Amino acid sequence: xxxxxxxxxxxxxxxxxxxxxxxxxxxxxxxxxxxxxxxxxxxxxxxxxxxxxxxxxxxxxxxxxxxxxxxxxxxxxxxxxxxxxxxxxxxxxxxxxxxxxxxxxxxxxxxxxxxxxxxxxxxxxxxxxxxxxxxxxxxxxxxxxxxxxxxxxxxxxxxxxxxxxxxxxxxxxxxxxxxxxxxxxxxxxxxxxxxxxxxxxxxxxxxxxxxxxxxxxxxxxxxxxxxxxxxxxxxxxxxxxxxxxxxxxxxxxxxxxxxxxxxxxxxxxxxxxxxxxxxxxxxxxxxxxxxxxxxxxxxxxxxxxxxxxxxxxxxxxxxxxxxx
Amino acid sequence: xxxxxxxxxxxxxxxxxxxxxxxxxxxxxxxxxxxxxxxxxxxxxxxxxxxxxxxxxxxxxxxxxxxxxxxxxxxxxxxxxxxxxxxxxxxxxxx
Numbered sequence: 001x002x003x004x005x006x007x008x009x010x011x012x013x014x015x016x017x018x019x020x021x022x023x024x025x026x027x028x029x030x031x032x033x034x035x036x037x038x039x040x041x042x043x044x045x046x047x048x049x050x051x052x053x054x055x056x057x058x059x060x061x062x063x064x065x066x067x068x069x070x071x072x073x074x075x076x077x078x079x080x081x082x083x084x085x086x087x088x089x090x091x092x093x094x095x096x097x098x099x100x101x102x103x104x105x106x107x108x109x110x111x112x113x114x115x116x117x118x119x120x121x122x123x124x125x126x127x128x129x130x131x132x133x134x135x136x137x138x139x140x141x142x143x144x145x146x147x148x149x150x151x152x153x154x155x156x157x158x159x160x161x162x163x164x165x166x167x168x169x170x171x172x173x174x175x176x177x178x179x180x181x182x183x184x185x186x187x188x189x190x191x192x193x194x195x196x197x198x199x200x201x202x203x204x205x206x207x208x209x210x211x212x213x214x215x216x217x218x219x220x221x222x223x224x225x226x227x228x229x230x231x232x233x234x235x236x237x238x239x240x241x242x243x244x245x246x247x248x249x250x251x252x253x254x255x256x257x258x259x260x261x262x263x264x265x266x267x268x269x270x271x272x273x274x275x276x277x278x279x280x281x282x283x284x285x286x287x288x289x290x291x292x293x294x295x296x297x298x299x300x301x302x303x304x305x306x307x308x309x310x311x312x313x314x315x316x317x318x319x320x321x322x323x324x
Numbered sequence: 325x326x327x328x329x330x331x332x333x334x335x336x337x338x339x340x341x342x343x344x345x346x347x348x349x350x351x352x353x354x355x356x357x358x359x360x361x362x363x364x365x366x367x368x369x370x371x372x373x374x375x376x377x378x379x380x381x382x383x384x385x386x387x388x389x390x391x392x393x394x395x396x397x398x399x400x401x402x403x404x405x406x407x408x409x410x411x412x413x414x415x416x417x418x419x
Contacts, residue, residue, distance in 0.1 A: 136386055138364050163362065303360075
């Protein structure tokens with residue numbers, strides 16, 4: 001019988017299992033002396049940092065806080081609070097100047113001005129997908145801008161401008177990955193990635209950006225389960241109650257606006273149900289969605305899986321035979 | 325060339341199809357994985373430019389854009405209606 005209980009876990013047992021694996025992977029398989037974790041102030045990175053600390057000890061974990069111009073102040077404050085509570089070292093690396101030097105913001109601006117020539121200082125923007133719940137729509141991304149008075153406008157983007165905006169924005173995750181590997185190399189530590197199952201499965205990451213890591217210890221856990229683990233591990237309530245955001249664009253943006261079709265609790269259930277062959281009507285009875293809406297979510301899950309194949313793909317070789 | 329042939333030629337030129345003869349005009353382009361979300365944007369830009377129509381946000385549906393045949397029917401309906409529509413959704417609201 002399908003219910004929300006399908007995602008129930010024994011948090012103590014799950015934490016213990018991950019800690020054992022993590023210790024073996026970092027110290028044994030990877031032969032590193034500790035772990036570097038990027039702290040975003042969100043629940044995923046807080047859980048990962050906590051698991052690393054319990055597995056390796058506070059002296060073998062370093063938290064990185066990597067704000068830039070469009071980050072929320074909360075991200076920095078909460079990330080530092082988590083590090084302090086765990087008793088781990090943390091380093092603040094402002095990646096803004098590096099992004100400036102790479103032309104990240106200038107290239108974003110140029111792309112946005114292809115649609116809104118008046119866009120400039122004091123304006124904010126975000127990218128959103130249409131709501132799957134309202135109708136059967138293809139995933140065509142929309143650019144929303146707010147002028148300095150807060151008036152919002154939305155428009156589809158020409159393909160070249162859209163791709164440039166995404167490419168420029170991806171500098172943020174890629175520069176952060178570079179900083180993580182700087183500290184990992186300096187300390188002979190491993191970089192620990194923080195994706196949950198939804199993000200990992202559905203391709204909600206930047207290739208060679210936040211997708212780059214030596215291990216991903218919670219990639220098998222649904223977001224609902226990450227929250228359960230967070231509570232068990234004593235992650236601060238303020239972190240657990242903060243809505244998941246992308247913290248990537250200047251205008252506030254939820255993860256479901258940007259990528260996932262539904263709030264995470266329902267998205268988790270739909271992903272589980274899709275993978276276990278559960279009938280849409282049964283899922284609808286639990287989530288309050290219609291069977292048709294669930295079918296649309298199922299199709300979207302499959303489309304995102306197809307799109308994320310490239311993101312997961314390791315470099316392809318013309319001839320994979322090894323040796324001379 | 326007919327509208328359908330022009331759309332077909334665009335698809336074959338811009339998306340990798342190992343055997344063009346096997347691509348049916350009613351094949352589902354997105355569902356089959358041939359076209360991704362960026363590809364949908366490219367198709368929309370193409371039909372707007374090529375056929376002088378404007379695709380509204382609420383028209384970006386599988387019914388209108390999922391196959392060569394459906395795109396051709398959609399273009400025909402839009403041209404028949406002959407009513408230019410806004411490129412943008414035009415929503416204006418206070419933040």
